[in-house]
Amino acid sequence: MASKISIDKPGSFALLNGDEAVARGAIEASVKVAAAYPGTPSTEILETLAKVSKELGIYSEWSINEAVATEVAVGAAMTGVRSIVSMKHVGLNVASDAVMTLAYTGVEGGMIIVVCDDPALHSSQNEQDTRYFAVHSKIPLLDAGNPQEALDMAREAYEISEKLRLPIILRLTTRVAHGKAKVKLGNMQKIERKAEFDKDGSKWVMIPSNAIRQHRVLEKKLVEAKQLAENSCFNFAEDNGSDIGIVGSGVGFYYARSVLDTKKFSWLKLGFVYPFPSDLVKTFASKVKKLIVIEELRPYIEEHIQRLKLDIIGKSELGLEEIGELTPDKVREGLSKTNLTTKQEKSQPIDLPPRPPALCPGCTHRAFYYALNMVNQSVNCNSTKCVGCGICEYACSVEKEKTFNPLKSRIRVMRIDQIFNFAVTCKACINAPCVAACPEEALTQSKKTGTITVDETKCKGCCWCVEACRFGAISVDPSTHKPLICDKCGGDPKCIPTCPESALSLTGRSDDKIVTGDIGCYTLGVLPPVKTVQSCLCMGAGISQAAGMVHAGVKDKVFSVIGDSTFFHAGMTGLINIAYNKANVCVVIMDNSIIAMTGHQPTPGSGKTAMGTDAKVIKIPEIAKALGIEKVLTVDPYDLKATKAALREILEFNGPSVLISKRTCPMLVARDNPREITEKCTGCGVCTTYFGCPAISKIGDKTEIDPTLCVGCGVCEAVCPFNAIRRIEK
Structure with missing residues (x-):
């Protein structure tokens, strides 16, 4: 049964x-080869084509x-058939070479490069404007303003x-790509071409x-392209x-038409924007006394x-920034x-609770981050709960010194007054001052756990370490x-x-x-309560950034976190580099067997x-070893104990290493029975404050699981220090 596409x-x-409309337009033009890498807001173009590929004989x-x-x-277009490649705007940077x-x-065959810009950064790291890339690359560009234009263009x-004989860039923005509209379908051409390659190297090499x-040939093509733009149906005037x-x-353009009485103004819509149709604009300008330019992001048309x-x-006169999306308001x-218009009072915003982005319930990445954060641990005291009873001191002295004497305890209770009390233990400081003193x-410090060990055969009892500890944690x-x-x-x-x-x-x-x-x-x-990731530049950059930090001389152990798809996309070259240049970096490959974010x-x-x-x-482990990494470990992030053990092994290792956190994204597997909080819960807050699963919330003093x-991943059971979480049996 045929789909709507x-x-x-x-x-x-x-x-x-808009994405579906682009796919339909390519189908109507008898496209034969489609390729892409997922990236919001362009992903649905290839997804749409892939769904009908077998039916229509399209390779996707x-x-x-x-x-x-x-x-x-x-390669497909070089053989004379029609092809399409789609990507988000930052993907064009990757493809630019x-x-x-x-x-x-x-x-030889028609080729379009569909690029979806992302004003307001809905799912991107910058707001670049692809119209300027068209000028830079000297490739004609069409700029769609709605799904119908996306199909027609x-x-x-x-x-x-x-x-x-040039590729054409088709630009969409997020609102066009994801906005739906009633679109008129055209005729589906049936173009049958045999793929043949002209082996004349002077043309292709x-x-x-x-x-x-060929540069001179290109300049001549651009003269012809300008004439096409001047007469394009996508550039039209309404006098x-x-x-x-x-x-x-x-x-x-369409926002402006929605807020003005269209009959009171003349209009010039530009859709074929590079080469710029200057003659058309001058003709239009000669018929009016004042020109107003409305465009999103940078002032391309204005310039x-x-x-x-x-x-x-x-933009400057209208107060329209180069930042973010335009809206009718x-x-x-x-x-x-x-x-030209009367400014209307803005409607009162609906008071909705905030919904910050978060890793999904059961996310394998959260489990790994928790293990990474918990490799070096310390006993923390909630001063709002501590009453200064000192029971922890007695428990410690019995456990460590086999005596009921709080003066021999490794945890110290500070009694400031009748209300404010708190307990202090060693914080396992980075490059601990007590060790240096x-x-x-x-005194020695473990690279694995940060734990400080005292060699009593060397210690003279000078207590300089006590003076060096700014927390007062050494007894x-x-x-x-x-x-x-x-x-x-x-x-x-x-304790x-x-x-x-x-x-x-x-x-x-x-x-x-x-x-x-x-x-x-x-x-x-990067977000609380996880707060593990500390930098993010672009696809694959983390590995090389980590190497740069190591070679610059940082003292901390450096981990570089990258997903499995991103590793295939842009991580392998960075991995070769750290193997070749012997950077003491651990590359953590978060392998959930899917491109989950898109x-x-x-x-x-x-x-x-x-x-x-x-x-x-x-197989990623085989790739890592083939690229020169000798230390390659694989863990199941749901197994916190094994994951922390692997991390401690990595901390002791000096040299490039790979740790693969492998488990399928929970959105792709059947759910297990949910968990519940039992009466053993003390309200310590570890599951909410440090682990942060969205399914777990604290209401007053009570912790609940939705x-x-x-x-049903069960990781919270391992996180809870009081065994207060259990599986609900059906």
Whole structure:
């Protein structure tokens, strides 16, 4: 049964978003090869094509990155068939090496490069404007303002591409890509072409002598492209005899029409924006006395009109920033400054509870981050609960010294007054000052756990370590006059369960290591309560950033966190680099077997292609070893004990290493029975304050698990220090 995308009923209508409309336009143009890498807001283009690929004879693939996807589409277009590559705006940066030279070589079959910009950064790290890339690369660009234009431009772009023998960039923005509209479908062309490659190397091999010739050819093509832009159906004027002309592109143009009485103004819509149709603009300007430009992000149209020596009212006069999205309200407010509209009072915002982004319930990344934070632990005291009873001191002295004497305790209770009390233990400081202060080198610190050990055969009892501790956490044995320092009882402190007020808990820390991040769900590890990720630049950058920090001389152990898809995309070169240059970096590959953040697309490690066919499973451990990494460990992040043990092993290791945190995304597997809080709960807050699963919440003094959110991963059972969480048996 044909879907709404593949139905062959010209003139009928379908409700499509901009991405789906682009796919439909490519289908109507008889596209044969489609490639992409997932990236919001462009993902649905390839997804839509993949769903009908077998039905329509289209080859569709998720490539490992945007550069590869572009090169696949280029290869197809070199043989004379029509191809499409789609990506988000930052993906164009990855593909730019190929795209810049592609303008010189040109193409045989029609090729469109669909780029979705993301004003307001809904799911991106910058707000770059692809219109400027078109100028930089000298590739013609169409700018869609709604789903209907997206379909029509995608279809027509192939005709333009084949006239010019150039690829065409089709630009969408988030609102166009994800906004739905009633779209009129066109005729589905049936173009049958045999894929044939012209083996004339002078055309395709850009050695300097060929490239300089092709550059001249490109300049001639751009002259022709400008004429096409001047006469394009996507650039149209509506002359209403007004003294005021509104010029715009994209959604900004339609927002302006929605807030003004259209019959009182003349309009110029620009859709084919590079090369810039300067003659059309000058003709339009000659019929009005005032030009107002409405466009999103940077002032591309405004700058081009200014070069024509025409006076305009632009962003600065309208108060429209180059930052964020335009909205009808913003456009109305800007136009009100020219007395064209009456500024309306803004509607009162609905008072909704905040909903910050968070890792999903059961997320494997949260479990790993918790283990990483908890590798170096210390006993923490909640001063609002501590009553200063001193029971913890007695428990410690019995456990460690076999005597009922609080003066021999490694935990110290500070009684400030009748109300404020708190207990102090060793904080396992980074590069602990007490260790450095000891003149006899009697104190040593474990790289694995941060625990301070006292060698009593070397200690002279000078107590310089006591003076060096800014927390006052070191006690002195009254008998031996030697320091007593908490060692956390090997990870199971006996003081914690004895506290009658549940004021003590074993907590980790994220400030004793450096964690560079990357692009993916796991980037949310920067937010509380996880607070593990400390940097994120672009796809694959975390590994090389980590190497740079190590070579610069940082003292902390450096971890670089990257997802499995991002590793395939851009991480392998960085891994080779740290192996080659011997950087003491641990690369943590968060392998959940899917591209989760953009909607669960398959990866080279999943065993499936975009078209649903079986594929070879590319195994990350084998890649890591083949790239020169000798220390490669794999853990199940749900097994916190094993994960922390592996992390301690990594902390002791000096050299490049890989730790693979492998477990399938919980959104792809059947849920287990939910968990519940039992009467053993003391309200210590470890599960909410440090672990932070969205299914667990604290209401007053009571902790609850929402069974509708809980996926039954069971990690919280291991997190709870009082065994107060259990599985609900059906």
